[in-house]
Amino acid sequence: MKLNWKELRKTIYIFATEKTVGFTLISIFLGLVVGAIFLTAAGFNPFQAYGIILRGIFSKPSYISYTIIRATPLILTGLSIAFAFKTGLFNIGAEGQFIIGSVVATATGYFLHLPLLIHIPVVIISAVLAAGIWGGLAGYFKAKFGVHEVISTIMLNWVALYFQNFLIYTEGFQKPGGETSYSIQPTANMMILKTWKQSAAGREWLLQHPFWKDLLRTPANWGFIIAIIMAVLVWFVLNKTALGYRLRAVGFNRFAAEYGGINVNKNMIISMFIAGALAGLAGALQVVGVSHKVTLIAAMEGYGFDGIAVALIANSNALGCILAGLLFGALKYGGAKIQPFMQAPSEVVSIVIGSIVFFISIPRLIKLILSRKNKKGGTK
Amino acid sequence: MLKRIITIFVLALFVMSVVSCGQAKKESGLKIAMVTDVGGINDQSFNQSAWEGLKKSEEDFGIAVSYLESTQDADYAPNMETLLDAGNDVIWGIGFKMGDTIKEKALANPDQKYAIIDYAYGDETPVNVVGVVFKEQEPSFLVGYIAGKMTKTNKVGFVGGMKFPLIEKFEYGFKAGVKLANPDAEIFAQYADSFTDAAKGKAIANQMYGKDADIVYHAAGGVGDGVIEAAKEQDKYAIGVDRDQNSLAPEHVITSAMKRVDNAIYNVADLLVKDEFPGGTTVVYGLKEGGVGIAPTSDKLVPAEILEEVEELKAKIISGEIVVPSTPDAYTEWIK
Numbered sequence: 120m121k122l123n124w125k126e127l128r129k130t131i132y133i134f135a136t137e138k139t140v141g142f143t144l145i146s147i148f149l150g151l152v153v154g155a156i157f158l159t160a161a162g163f164n165p166f167q168a169y170g171i172i173l174r175g176i177f178s179k180p181s182y183i184s185y186t187i188i189r190a191t192p193l194i195l196t197g198l199s200i201a202f203a204f205k206t207g208l209f210n211i212g213a214e215g216q217f218i219i220g221s222v223v224a225t226a227t228g229y230f231l232h233l234p235l236l237i238h239i240p241v242v243i244i245s246a247v248l249a250a251g252i253w254g255g256l257a258g259y260f261k262a263k264f265g266v267h268e269v270i271s272t273i274m275l276n277w278v279a280l281y282f283q284n285f286l287i288y289t290e291g292f293q294k295p296g297g298e299t300s301y302s303i304q305p306t307a308n309m310m311i312l313k314t315w316k317q318s319a320a321g322r323e324w325l326l327q328h329p330f331w332k333d334l335l336r337t338p339a340n341w342g343f344i345i346a347i348i349m350a351v352l353v354w355f356v357l358n359k360t361a362l363g364y365r366l367r368a369v370g371f372n373r374f375a376a377e378y379g380g381i382n383v384n385k386n387m388i389i390s391m392f393i394a395g396a397l398a399g400l401a402g403a404l405q406v407v408g409v410s411h412k413v414t415l416i417a418a419m420e421g422y423g424f425d426g427i428a429v430a431l432i433a434n435s436n437a438l439g440c441i442l443a444g445l446l447f448g449a450l451k452y453g454g455a456k457i458q459p460f461m462q463a464p465s466e467v468v469s470i471v472i473g474s475i476v477f478f479i480s481i482p483r484l485i486k487l488i489l490s491r492k493n494k495k496g497g498t499k
Numbered sequence: 500m501l502k503r504i505i506t507i508f509v510l511a512l513f514v515m516s517v518v519s520c521g522q523a524k525k526e527s528g529l530k531i532a533m534v535t536d537v538g539g540i541n542d543q544s545f546n547q548s549a550w551e552g553l554k555k556s557e558e559d560f561g562i563a564v565s566y567l568e569s570t571q572d573a574d575y576a577p578n579m580e581t582l583l584d585a586g587n588d589v590i591w592g593i594g595f596k597m598g599d600t601i602k603e604k605a606l607a608n609p610d611q612k613y614a615i616i617d618y619a620y621g622d623e624t625p626v627n628v629v630g631v632v633f634k635e636q637e638p639s640f641l642v643g644y645i646a647g648k649m650t651k652t653n654k655v656g657f658v659g660g661m662k663f664p665l666i667e668k669f670e671y672g673f674k675a676g677v678k679l680a681n682p683d684a685e686i687f688a689q690y691a692d693s694f695t696d697a698a699k700g701k702a703i704a705n706q707m708y709g710k711d712a713d714i715v716y717h718a719a720g721g722v723g724d725g726v727i728e729a730a731k732e733q734d735k736y737a738i739g740v741d742r743d744q745n746s747l748a749p750e751h752v753i754t755s756a757m758k759r760v761d762n763a764i765y766n767v768a769d770l771l772v773k774d775e776f777p778g779g780t781t782v783v784y785g786l787k788e789g790g791v792g793i794a795p796t797s798d799k800l801v802p803a804e805i806l807e808e809v810e811e812l813k814a815k816i817i818s819g820e821i822v823v824p825s826t827p828d829a830y831t832e833w834i835k
Contacts, residue, residue, distance in 0.1 A: 175581070179584075181580065185577045185580075189573075189577070281692065284661075284692055288662070297663065297664075298595075298596070298661065298663040317603070317606075322606065322607060325607075332607075336580060336607060337576075337577075337580075338576070405573070409573055410572065410573060414572050414596070415661055415663070415692075417537075417660070417661060417692070417693040417694045417695055417696075418537075418693065418695050418696075420570075420571045420572070421570065421571065422571075451570075452577060455567055455568070455574075455578065455581065456581050456585075458565060458566060458567055458568070459532055459565040459566070459567050459581060459582055459585045459587075460585055462565055465567075465568065
């Protein structure tokens with residue numbers, strides 16, 4: 120078969136430089152190439168490594184489940200940052216909002232005693248509200264005193280971290296002799312079949328049924344569905360409602376928006392509230408679905424910071440955050456496996472992720488690489 | 500250029516799909532793997548020490564070893580399962596943070612052997628699990644004694660990572676040792692709420708030195724790097740932990756309370772090779788078992804007569820004549 124290279128090249132060039140999706144895909148591919156170069160340099164077969172990663176993600180139901188569980192909080196923190204981006208704010212505070220969400224969820228999940236169907240919504244809503252207020256605080260500082268949100272949210276991250284540690288040390292909340300809080304009540308649990316699969320009967324049954332044993336060994340829960348619903352909701356609010364229009368207008372040009380009669384300050388607070396609420400939801404879902412408790416943390420866990428990369432890869436598109444979150448979760452989960460299976464350093468995955476973000480941040484470089492003109496023109 | 504990119508891309512897709520269908524190669528002999536806690540493999544502390552122990556067993560027993568790093572608490576369970584699927588004979592959890600996860604996985608997979616550092620399940624230890632704990636209070640007691648003898652200002656300090664029972668073992672063992680050597684000594688104790696924040700360790704140590712303390716002991720992982728840094732700058736003394744930390748400041752780290760995680764891991768590997776894996780039990784490493792001790796470099800800065808007294812104390816602890824307190828209550832009792 121004869122390929123028309125010229126035509127193809129042109130199509131790819133247009134696809135990669137003028138279509139966001141194409142550009143993102145090329146960046147991801149280039150990130151993988153960089154990872155492959157490092158693997159080769161370290162003396163490992165990159166195809167074998169990527170094969171292990173792919174198999175580590177797809178070859179068992181539990182792997183897919185873990186990838187999704189891993190991706191769920193990242194989708195939401197990514198959404199949080201993407202939402203703020205769209206409205207002209209840089210929310211570095213997703214980390215702290217996540218912490219507030221998880222600690223409030225644990226507190227309401229443990230201290231309140233409510234019936235099954237009411238408990239989970241109460242836990243989630245209170246966590247979301249608290250984290251929203253936490254985020255809104257940064258918006259308020261900006262609106263009222265002109266404190267830049269990057270500065271205030273970074274500082275609020277640390278306040279949140281030490282607030283969580285402080286609460287865990289509180290008597291009645293700390294599990295005696297440990298460095299964790301008590302676990303939430305069973306009624307606030309969203310993990311599928313949690314009590315049953317840990318019971319003697321459940322264990323017995325699962326030993327007979329390998330497929331279900333494999334699937335249920337993961338903390339499978341409904342969080343992913345909620346994350347997808349939120350992504351659609353965020354997309355809808357931003358693009359199809361008057362509120363979203365106002366928020367985006369502030370993001371495009373706050374002075375023009377103000378001239379157009381939009382209350383900029385109010386919208387900044389709203390925007391940070393929603394961004395905080397989304398990150399807080401990530402924290403709440405992590406607690407009710409996966410961890411069921413909070414632990415003393417000595418350093419940031421990185422859910423919020425990874426969310427920045429997710430938002431960048433998704434180009435701040437709400438629906439794109441789902442895919443970017445899944446990619447991120449898959450790389451992080453599957454990527455770790457190259458260590459035990461072929462003794463290759465799993466840091467390569469961080470290099471891949473870093474490179475992807477890097478390539479996405481410098482669109483001009485990709486254009487240069489792909490540009491035919493540049494090739495013919497040689498060095499300038 | 501473009502042609503090349505496309506060719507590589509197509510090739511990559513093709514090879515990847517081929518490789519994906521293949522199977523990982525089977526290795527003969529025994530396999531042991533470990534999951535690090537969030538400190539990571541190069542933490543200058545017990546994760547690193549554990550990996551050194553595994554590497555040594557690889558050399559001596561020909562065991563295939565590997566590790567998996569955790570970056571978040573939520574990683575422990577999936578990492579355990581990855582290692583389970585990789586077909587290991589023993590899976591180690593490094594650090595008490597994995598206590599619940601190991602137990603859950605051990606009950607769900609009765610045929611897999613597990614082991615954990617710094618966690619004791621007592622009577623509830625599943626038959627396929629070994630818990631390994633250390634008597635951290637014992638070496639802390641010995642370095643406390645050295646500090647109590649060597650202080651000129653009668654003031655010494657303790658910097659802990661985070662306040663929970665494991666680190667309190669260091670604190671109260673140390674305090675008891677200081678008080679034995681020097682009943683009048685004042686002891687400052689503070690927790691950094693971190694195991695990584697060296698700047699904070701430095702600030703706390705500086706504050707203690709400012710209050711006239713001349714020796715500070717730390718049990719705080721990376722925070723301790725700052726403590727030692729402060730000792731160097733202020734020309735005061737510091738005491739290291741877990742590994743022999745004298746090399747970090749040869750003129751200022753007088754001794755270190757060593758916790759030989761590597762020895763423990765090596766011993767379990769040895770038992771596994773002999774087919775004597777001590778499943779269902781908790782193994783305790785104290786001075787008696789050689790699992791803890793003071794650093795061999797102590798003789799550089801500590802006077803020989805003090806070290807002789809330390810040897811006597813060591814013998815008394817081993818014989819059971821001295822029981823070193825490890826909790827606040829035991830310490831209050833002991834002080835009387």
